[in-house]
Amino acid sequence: MRWSALPPLNTLLPFEATVRHASMTAAAQELHVTHGAVSRQIQNLERALGTSLFERKTRALRPTPQARQLAAVVRDALDQIDAAARQFAHRAPAGPLTLSCEPTLLMRWLIPRLPDLAVDVPDVAVHLSAGGGPVFFERDDIDLAIRRDDFPFPEEASRTRLFAERIGPVCRPDLAALLTGPGGTSQVPLLHTGTRPQAWDDWRRITGTPTEPASGEQILEHFYLTLQAATAGVGVAIAPYAVAHDDLERGQLVAPFGFVPDGTSYHLLSRRSPEQDERVQRLTAWLLAKTGQFRVPWDARDTPASA
Template sequence: MTNLPPLAPLASFRAAARHGSFTKAAQELHVTHGAVSRAVKQLEGFFGFELFERRNRGIYLTDRGRAFAAQVETLFAGLERTCEELKTTSPAPRLSVSCEPTLAMRWLMPRLDDFHRAAPDAEVLLSTAGGLIDLSEQGVDLAIRRSDFAWSGRYHSESLGREPIGPVCSPAYWAAHEHTPKRLLHTRTRPSAWTDWKGLSGQTPDADAEQYFDHFYFSLQAATAGLGLAIGPLPMVRDALAQNLLVAPYGFTTTPTDYVVITRRPPAPDSPAQAFITWLTQTLDLPRS
């Protein structure tokens, strides 16, 4: 194996070649700029020639660097496919799912047993997180997110439907405040929720007070407890509405934001991931764009 270069630096080289930047490669790999630079220099020391030209504070693949990058990309893609095949051919396939916390707690978890009955051979391992995600590094097969951020173009994504939102409160709160100014409940994780709804719906409830919470889940719990009106995304309040724990006096307005599923590549038609995505789409039953 004397003709093989050191293998550890290959991930850094691959990321730097893809981004054309040591800084962006470091951000993707969650390491320092210096670590990426040293990894590339280690490879260049092995080959005895430069893989990148450094000029004008930028980096540019040399001809030999470009040829090597193509081979490295092919090898990594093949390795990733092999690993995925090994996982999906196991006797009891496991599907690792990352979901936004409030959607997971208020909508997905109460319904997971329905999916298990529909696909008894698939085991869902659920974790909660929002925003950016590195599927490979975090060992996640599938992420459920709102489309309010940019994710890597190397991932596959598909829409589960548009998000309807509307103010919600307890029936007792509405009975007491239908004709009086209301307390508006805000969440710091989505601070523009009220502004977005007002702009889309054209409605502006009279308000005499405001209260802020650190997370969407808490603002919805506060609304259920009768503390005021909170903006409720329909999937997150659907059960509470059906149980008459909440009412939606102004109805729901469909937003331009989608719920999306993000995967490394399009799932195979007969895979657990595709079965889960199909079930999600049917069960969420959201407006389509």
């Protein structure tokens, strides 16, 4: 036999779970077997190896250093087997997909389109989760994430570019004349967003607009709060086109100077590639179709009416 030193393979799962939990009871619960079954397999493994793997004390079970070393090797081997099985298995994944999305984009664009998703892709269930920043699929138990590429993405993630980020000042229609008049942005209070505090500076740099004294300034935590303030007439906000799109369409906001690309893009990140999971493939296609409207090549001279 090629692997003559291998212990009984059916002992390794109970052993690894027992080391990880430092408890046979917890290992039995995870594996859906009895405490006695786990105990017998641990004893079989110890007999096969000719050594004790645990220090057994009253109400305590402590793995030996050798047990911890063996458990780490077993865990690595199981991870590799699991990854290979996922890659080559032909069974179709089932159940809902959990999609994490940045809060403002989730609230102001994605959630209003859920009825369309139910009609267009009725057999793909999606659970939504608000989240931003780095993506951890396993830790956060998510399948997909929509993120802007202003930080490194996980190397193992499959990615699909959805749309380019475009930013520009937005305000209530009755304030537009003040913005485009002689005083420019100095005539209206400026609204800043705490999660992207450099947005006004970025827009000025991209468009070559000089900094002007403002009649007032206010900082709000998220874009959805800043946009709510803008629709209420509190001031003028820098907004991404994607999250202001619906308010622009309804005429609640206008963009007197249009929108300009800021050099970043939004991507759909997925734990499985679309080729491996038909649900991911269909959801990706739906998102690409819906975000196609964001591909309009607006520049600083464009307005929503001309797009």
